[in-house]
Amino acid sequence: MATLAGRSALVTGASSGIGAAVAEALAAAGARVGLTARRADRLADVLARCREHAPGSAMWPADLADPDAAATLAAAAEAEFGGVDVLVNNAGMPKRRHVLDLTPADAEEVLRLNYLAAVRLTLAVLPGMVARGRGHLVAVGSVAARLGPPHEAAYAASKAALTAFWESMAVDLDGTGVQVHVVQPALITGTELFDARPGDEEPLSDLSEGLPPRDVAAAVLGLIGDGRFERYVPDWFDQMASGKAADVEAFVAGVREWRRERLGEIADSGGVAAAPPPQ
Numbered sequence: 001m002a003t004l005a006g007r008s009a010l011v012t013g014a015s016s017g018i019g020a021a022v023a024e025a026l027a028a029a030g031a032r033v034g035l036t037a038r039r040a041d042r043l044a045d046v047l048a049r050c051r052e053h054a055p056g057s058a059m060w061p062a063d064l065a066d067p068d069a070a071a072t073l074a075a076a077a078e079a080e081f082g083g084v085d086v087l088v089n090n091a092g093m094p095k096r097r098h099v100l101d102l103t104p105a106d107a108e109e110v111l112r113l114n115y116l117a118a119v120r121l122t123l124a125v126l127p128g129m130v131a132r133g134r135g136h137l138v139a140v141g142s143v144a145a146r147l148g149p150p151h152e153a154a155y156a157a158s159k160a161a162l163t164a165f166w167e168s169m170a171v172d173l174d175g176t177g178v179q180v181h182v183v184q185p186a187l188i189t190g191t192e193l194f195d196a197r198p199g200d201e202e203p204l205s206d207l208s209e210g211l212p213p214r215d216v217a218a219a220v221l222g223l224i225g226d227g228r229f230e231r232y233v234p235d236w237f238d239q240m241a242s243g244k245a246a247d248v249e250a251f252v253a254g255v256r257e258w259r260r261e262r263l264g265e266i267a268d269s270g271g272v273a274a275a276p277p278p279q
């Protein structure tokens with residue numbers, strides 16, 4: 001595990017799931033951790049666990065969909081920690097909706113949080129990192145960024161935008177001492193991403209196949225330690241991504257087939273099929 005003694009980290013979406021696990025792992029590695037999300041009560045629980053390792057940790061409740069939140073948060077972290085060494089842009093929301101049911105407002109909502117909020121916060125802390133000649137900018141993407149899943153067009157686009165920004169940024173920051181990383185998780189359970197939400201369909205994925213949030217936290221610590229740009233969780237998803245790049249027609253045909261099978265299985269088990277299979 002990377003040693004982060006004397007370093008500071010800011011983790012968004014730290015009130016549950018992957019963000020809480022990443023925050024605790026960073027604190028266990030020695031970093032003072034700043035936590036942010038909307039729910040103060042849940043952040044306080046995570047903060048108490050982080051402070052067992054890193055007593056100087058802090059929390060700042062904020063709604064990152066608010067365009068002004070990034071500057072306020074970056075200023076608070078600067079005042080408390082004297083700068084941010086590790087920024088983990090993890091806050092995110094799902095959008096499980098067949099494209100025929102999707103509105104432009106849905107697409108904008110998910111892009112605002114999953115992409116624009118991360119960009120805003122990153123641009124707010126970046127000058128300090130460059131001035132200090134060090135830093136790690138981490139994005140929690142998704143395999144959806146590379147492997148467009150069914151019924152998640154708007155979500156996948158938000159993660160693809162985030163990944164594309166991160167790729168270009170990794171090149172732009174060459175020579176500055178600031179490192180850029182993206183972790184692309186597949187199915188992770190024990191988080192709240194698959195909880196029922198108004199307007200979201202039931203997930204097509206079989207949740208019994210999920211990995212725990214600590215696997216993503218380990219991947220984040222691994223990227224910070226080895227300096228690599230991208231890592232999938234589980235690792236073997238990189239073969240799915242390279243297979244798709246080699247033959248996108250076969251990939252789209254395969255996902256269509258998978259979707260038809262899953263809708264059939266969900267209907268057979270008494271669940272509600274989100275959309276009728278194509279005629």
Ligand SMILES: NC(=O)c1ccc[n+]([C@@H]2O[C@H](COP(=O)([O-])OP(=O)(O)OC[C@H]3O[C@@H](n4cnc5c(N)ncnc54)[C@H](OP(=O)(O)O)[C@@H]3O)[C@@H](O)[C@H]2O)c1
Nearest residue numbers: 013015016017018037038039064091092142188191192193
């Ligand atoms: N679970 C998976 O299978 C999976 C797979 C790939 C990628 N991911 C990504 O991993 C990240 C974390 O997801 P998770 O699975 O851990 O789900 P989660 O438990 O629902 O966590 C989402 C976090 O984002 C925060 N958040 C949501 N809206 C916010 C807002 N407007 N302002 C500030 N914070 C906000 C939530 O806190 P509050 O509600 O307290 O604000 C929560 O801490 C997301 O970016 C997700 O897309 C998850």
